[in-house]
Amino acid sequence: MKTLWTASGWAAAAALLAFLAAFGASSSDALHRWDDLLVEKYSQWSQREVPSDIVVIGIDSRSLAELNSWPWPRRHHARVLDFLRDASARHAFVDIDFSSSSNAQDDALLAAAFARWNRQQVILPLFLQATSGSKPGFP
Structure with a gap:
């Protein structure tokens, strides 16, 4: 019997499965919560001292x-x-x-x-x- 699944067939199926998983995750709140958490942690880790000689002149x-x-x-x-x-x-x-x-x-x-x-x-x-x-x- 001839093999139905070639290497390219498996690759296409894996790509489709990955796309569907990513699409499903992107529409869920769980992914957004993880994204918010990662952004918050990155902001905490990347904090640095701001020079004190900066002056902001705003229009109020x-x-x-x-x-x-x-x-x-x-x-x-x-x-x-x-x-x-x-x-x-x-x-x-x-x-x-x-x-x-x-x-x-x-x-x-x-x-x-x-x-x-x-x-x-x-x-x-x-x-x-x-x-x-x-x-x-x-x-």
């Missing part, structure tokens, strides 16, 4: 109320960058969405403030936004 509700607008004119961000530079800050991470329109004078003030910094000292996030009719993804 009081700041928003004082300037009474959002987005803020770019001249305000330029003043903050100049203040940090004059205070001998070594780096500035600027996490502000500048995609809204502005006026040419404010744009020039912000560009000049960035230009006064060394390029390696200022960190800006990457922000991708699809325009109408364009495909999502990287340019």
